[in-house]
Amino acid sequence: MWRRYLMWFAHEHIDFRFQEIQSIIKLFDIPIRYVEKPCTNKPYWIVEVPSEEHVKLIASRSVLLKNCIELWSRAKTGARLHSNLKQALMNKSGKWIVGERSDKDSSELDICPGELISSCCSSDISYKVHVETFCNHFSMKEKVDKIEKFCYLPLNGSVNLKKPDITLAYIEFYGIDCNNVPEEPYDLFFGKWVADGQRDLIQAHSLKKRKFIGNTSMDAQLSLIMANQAQVSNGHIILDPFVGSGSLFIAAAHFGAYVWGSDIDYMMLHARTRPTRCGQKVRTKEENIRSNMKHYGSESKYLDVIVSDFSLPMWRSDLKFDAIVTDPPYGVREPTEKIGIERDNYSLSEEHLEHHVPSKVEYGLPQLYSDLLNFAARHLELHRRLICWYPVVRSDYSDEELPSHPCLELVANSEQVLSKLTARRLLTYEKIKDYTSDVHIDKSMVMPNFREKYFAMGEISRREKKERRAEEIAQTLRMKSQKNLLKRE
Template sequence: MGTQWKKYLFWFAHEHVDFRMAEMESILDMFKISVRTILKPKEHPFWIVELPSEDIVRQIASRSVSLRCCLELWAMSKELETLHACLKTYTKDNIETYKKQSFKITVKTFCKHFTQKEKVAKIEMFNYLSLEGPVKLNNPDLTLFYFEYYGLDPNYSPQKPFHLFFGRWITDGQRDLIQKFSLKTRKFIGNTSMDPQLSLMMANQAQVQSGDLVLDPFVGTGSLLIAASQFGGYTLGTDIDYLMLHGKTRPSRITQKYREIDENVAANMKQYGIMSNFVDVVVADFALRLWRENANLDAIITDPPYGVRESTERVGSSKICSTIEAHQVATHIPSKVVYDLNEIFEDLLTFSAKHLKINGRLVCWFPLFKEDHSEEFVPTNPSLQLLASSEQVLSANTSRLLLTYRKIKEPQT
């Protein structure tokens, strides 16, 4: 007999809306999962699909940080009466498994607030469910959710909800990792340390898995290495900023006057218990060749400097034929010149095309000035296929794109 596909509701946090499907599609591709989409999320925070098993639902949720929870969808409608009719029909043949279990019903609303008394009244509407087990508010065997969706405008809530859902809770997404890796409690941070939610999304879009070798060539304080290590990747990074990598820059916390002696990328790895996945960080100029010709990487995730909060520099000199005396070598600090943004991305894509494995991914940020924006300005390379472009708005005039590339062929020599 074939597997019976069931309907599932994926409910997302209402943050980074433009990133949801890029993350989900990367996870689905990583695990080779096929879905049948019934209702795709646009601005609304839910996605309804058909899948062959709960194990697959849990596999997806084990990686997604944009996902709040997943339900086996028992009924959905735009009208309350229809929802009850659908639920009665569904549970007539499917509730026997859960009949004796302890349970609770949770009411969730989107863009409308109800008092606890009103929520209890909504729960009472479902007293026709033939559940004989005890009500248990903490860790019940069965958790049922009733969702009411009132649109996206918090200043206008319609009298009736636009969508109603009822289902059995299966699992939550990985939202707890956002708090775990919070910059507020992280030992070593800088002015440009990446938000943990975005870092984890980048690792998902890079499809980082256990044993993968992952590089951040503009590593800074190592936020992206933390996310990649969390998912089992072996991580390494480079950066031209010697003082940053050695924890000697000015502290970015207002309350902190001096850096602690052990404040560095490795300290963060120790803090989160992922030191065994940390290879190292190296002071290096990305514009200069460092790696062996045959060095292969599974993923590159990075946030190149834009010249706003961090300078875009490379080793160089404006002097003609400048030389260094022998006695100066030991203490010499190389001079730097401007590293043009176009050069940075040309070098980044060229490097990725050369050193990524086939199907390996490059995930990077690209700055965007809305007046000048055109798709032709998005960097390209013949060996790399652009899979996703998600926009994060920074101001009225600026934003940045999270670009996800896949290596499809070796570069021509």
């Protein structure tokens, strides 16, 4: 018998919710049915899966999921919620049934199997009832009053508020507009708590707790979401070719992967750049990627990082990775560079070769992303994934501008808004066929120049602010002049 569950999400990074859960479901090969089509204007889904263990597997990975509840009753009103529960106690069929139809939404008439409730009513099973509201707040007394209304449930065990054997959850949903809260909830739910998501990892992996961070270190929650979308698992070998301070290593290693990285920035990899934390004047010797890994107990998963130019091939052609997870530089807070020189016919004498530091030139985004996709097509295992961020100007964005490759299929595309004008999109590619030289994409792929547009928008914005400020000053002076004239008259 498939059971029905309420999946309750944190109301943040909404555009990433479906992609993260779908990646986890595919990773564990979990069959699932959606009672309602998932949408973005509700912080919950109602699903059916074959067993409770499947739900626990999803919760063991997801950082956007708050908790999962075995659903006993759902209704639009409190009276209907309690009526459903009372009917469920008499439902001996062992399956969900539909009660008498009314002009209400038929979903609130579904009656759960009575065995779900009776299995929790033994005298040796302690319990507590947790009340949660979304977009509303109640005092403790009001919550207790709501709990008392469930007194008809045949719960014979003792109440234990600290370590109960089971937790029953009552949830009221008042919409997502905090400035327009209705008098009555839109939806009510009651059931047995099954599992919490991995929200605690966000604080445990917080950048504030790390010894080594940089200007563009990825925050913990997004790093974990990227690892989930990459379907990282025990024993996988993961590469970050633009590793920076190694934030993505922490998330991948947490899920059991071995991590390997490279970056052209020697100073960053050796922690010789200017400190990022406010008030810190110099970096300490302990600041490095290995120290971060050691702090989280995952040093054994750390393979190495290499100072290298991603535009110049350095890997064996037969080397394969289980996933490539990266955040390429956009040329805004970090430069996009590769080794090169703009002078023609340049050569270096042998006497200067030993201590030579190669010059660098701009590594344009079209070249960078074509190299990245070609590399993924060559070095990813079949049906494995490339996860990368892609910057966009929101007003100019279209799906057609996204990088593509014949060997890779774009399976997920989620947006994180950065400002009124800009955003970045988390792209998930899956390798669908083996690489051959005839499908190598050209480095001159047509892509908008994000860096030029970004700084052009900045100039326009600054000019507009100056003009607006000048107009405000002029208006203030005109008002003062008019007041002086009135006083003279």
